[in-house]
Amino acid sequence: MGIVVENVSKQFGSFKAVDNVNLEIKSGSLVALLGPSGSGKSTLLRVIAGLEPPDTGKIWLTGKDATNTSVQDRNIGFVFQHYALFKHLTVRQNVAFGLDIRKTPKLKVKARVEELLNLVQLGGLGDRYPSQLSGGQRQRVALARALAVQPQVLLLDEPFGALDAKVRKDLRAWLRRLHDEVHVTTVFVTHDQEEAMEVSDEIVVMNKGRVEQVGTPAQVYDNPATPFVMSFIGPVN
Numbered sequence: 668m669g670i671v672v673e674n675v676s677k678q679f680g681s682f683k684a685v686d687n688v689n690l691e692i693k694s695g696s697l698v699a700l701l702g703p704s705g706s707g708k709s710t711l712l713r714v715i716a717g718l719e720p721p722d723t724g725k726i727w728l729t730g731k732d733a734t735n736t737s738v739q740d741r742n743i744g745f746v747f748q749h750y751a752l753f754k755h756l757t758v759r760q761n762v763a764f765g766l767d768i769r770k771t772p773k774l775k776v777k778a779r780v781e782e783l784l785n786l787v788q789l790g791g792l793g794d795r796y797p798s799q800l801s802g803g804q805r806q807r808v809a810l811a812r813a814l815a816v817q818p819q820v821l822l823l824d825e826p827f828g829a830l831d832a833k834v835r836k837d838l839r840a841w842l843r844r845l846h847d848e849v850h851v852t853t854v855f856v857t858h859d860q861e862e863a864m865e866v867s868d869e870i871v872v873m874n875k876g877r878v879e880q881v882g883t884p885a886q887v888y889d890n891p892a893t894p895f896v897m898s899f900i901g902p903v904n
């Protein structure tokens with residue numbers, strides 16, 4: 668499902684967190700929202716999700732104006748940095764949660780959950796509880812849970828932010844492979860240039876609530892459009 672963000676602004680008090688953003692995210696692509704802390708990435712993601720209404724502007728999903736539709740009607744899956752799994756439920760029950768509340772037939776749930784656990788390479792760990800998993804494994808359960816209801820869009824807000832460097836690196840490569848398999852339109856927030864470069868088809872560079880540049884990792888790296896992009900993306904020495 669393609670996403671169009673049209674003239675979206677969002678203010679908190681007198682502070683413009685998102686300042687007239689225009690953006691087109693192609694169906695099936697993996698896009699990074701990259702920018703420093705406070706640049707409006709999470710706010711923009713929440714507006715796309717329908718968790719936060721924009722002050723002005725529109726969100727279009729698959730060519731339809733979705734600005735006033737509820738979160739549930741947008742067919743979107745989320746994973747946040749500290750996305751709490753249900754502690755008292757097993758991995759399998761966590762992944763099944765969204766299917767159960769939609770009254771999916773039991774046999775269907777069982778098959779789908781096994782398929783998802785294999786997809787996130789957690790086959791065999793279905794009976795464990797979150798406390799018995801590593802941080803990286805927990806985030807993979809969160810992803811499987813988000814994917815369970817077959818969303819047309821996946822929104823990830825610094826999903827690996829809380830993990831250590833080695834695990835983050837593994838998960839990046841893994842997310843890329845997962846996306847190549849599933850092809851769900853994915854918007855991925857990060858403040859880590861390397862992460863954005865390595866994982867995404869396109870990078871949206873944000874600063875102070877505005878979009879500074881949109882391009883492939885190579886375009887953004889080779890031809891930074893503004894001094895900000897140059898200094899933020901530029902080769903680290």
Ligand code: ADP
Binds near residue numbers: 708
């Ligand atoms: P990022 O995800 O890029 O770090 P955010 O979108 O979270 O940026 O926040 C952008 C700015 O908006 C920050 O300065 C933050 O303090 C402010 N902000 C975000 N959400 C709220 C809110 N609910 N109330 C007040 N200010 C907020």
Ligand code: MG
Binds near residue numbers: 709
């Ligand atoms: Mg944020």
